[in-house]
Amino acid sequence: MHECRILFFGDIGGRPGRRFVLSQLPLLRERYKPDFIFANAENATHGFGLNAATAQKLHDAGIDGLTLGNHTWDQKEFWNEIDTLPYVCRPANYPKAPGKMYLVFEHQGEKLAVINLLGRTGIRTALDCPFQTATKLIEALENDGIRNVIVDFHAETTAEKYALGWFLSKKEGVCAVLGTHTHVPTADTRLLNNRTAFVSDIGMCGPHDSVIGCEIDPVIERFVEGKPNRLEVAKGAAVLNAVFIRLDLEQHCALSIERIQRIEESDV
Numbered sequence: 367m368h369e370c371r372i373l374f375f376g377d378i379g380g381r382p383g384r385r386f387v388l389s390q391l392p393l394l395r396e397r398y399k400p401d402f403i404f405a406n407a408e409n410a411t412h413g414f415g416l417n418a419a420t421a422q423k424l425h426d427a428g429i430d431g432l433t434l435g436n437h438t439w440d441q442k443e444f445w446n447e448i449d450t451l452p453y454v455c456r457p458a459n460y461p462k463a464p465g466k467m468y469l470v471f472e473h474q475g476e477k478l479a480v481i482n483l484l485g486r487t488g489i490r491t492a493l494d495c496p497f498q499t500a501t502k503l504i505e506a507l508e509n510d511g512i513r514n515v516i517v518d519f520h521a522e523t524t525a526e527k528y529a530l531g532w533f534l535s536k537k538e539g540v541c542a543v544l545g546t547h548t549h550v551p552t553a554d555t556r557l558l559n560n561r562t563a564f565v566s567d568i569g570m571c572g573p574h575d576s577v578i579g580c581e582i583d584p585v586i587e588r589f590v591e592g593k594p595n596r597l598e599v600a601k602g603a604a605v606l607n608a609v610f611i612r613l614d615l616e617q618h619c620a621l622s623i624e625r626i627q628r629i630e631e632s633d634v
């Protein structure tokens with residue numbers, strides 16, 4: 367057996383999310399002893415998108431790879447910055463965009479790829495089919511000798527996430543399909559086909575008293591009055607959601623998946 371231990375954080379939201387993830391990293395490292403740490407960073411810069419400066423801070427703190435989502439281009443400069451960031455990959459099913467379609471890591475002679483895909487149900491962006499994109503990409507990686515793959519499936523609906531999870535779990539080498547985007551963790555961690563670690567949604571790392579990361583009252587006013595409020599990242603104590611997965615890189619499968627949640631003790 368060739369065990370590889372991975373921590374994967376859900377959407378890091380703004381300053382509260384970054385602050386709490388970075389403050390918890392030493393404790394989580396000690397507890398889980400991860401070989402690699404990954405995070406979805408689509409909300410890391412002011413809650414909307416990512417820029418090079420924020421990405422670099424997260425990477426400098428020890429996060430090995432960053433994935434994205436529907437907010438990938440919210441920070442306008444990021445379209446031109448992404449190709450300078452070798453540890454960031456964007457959704458592979460954007461029809462045409464700069465940035466990496468996958469990341470490759472090496473652990474004791476075995477290679478491991480991280481892929482990011484966007485769902486198409488309820489996400490208003492022009493996208494190629496995530497199922498076909500994943501199939502082609504995984505075949506291309508296998509031809510390059512990369513037979514261990516983790517997928518961050520950034521999607522709105524549980525059904526699309528389960529469909530892609532079951533679809534990819536039929537392929538040897540898809541070690542994990544991890545849902546992101548809804549910012550709410552789901553209690554359905556499991557192995558699919560005794561091979562692929564799965565969760566519908568990891569949940570976010572961001573302000574705990576919020577509406578999926580945003581200030582509460584402006585969102586309520588949007589729903590109640592239709593007032594076109596600008597949404598801002600909420601303040602205060604944060605919640606951290608992640609999964610810890612153990613892979614067997616020799617058998618190209620997952621061994622286990624475990625949910626992690628931490629809540630900051632008081633307002634900061």
Ligand SMILES: [Fe+2]
Pocket residue numbers: 377408409435547548549
């Ligand atoms: Fe998000």
Ligand SMILES: [Fe+2]
Pocket residue numbers: 408435436437520546547548
């Ligand atoms: Fe998202």
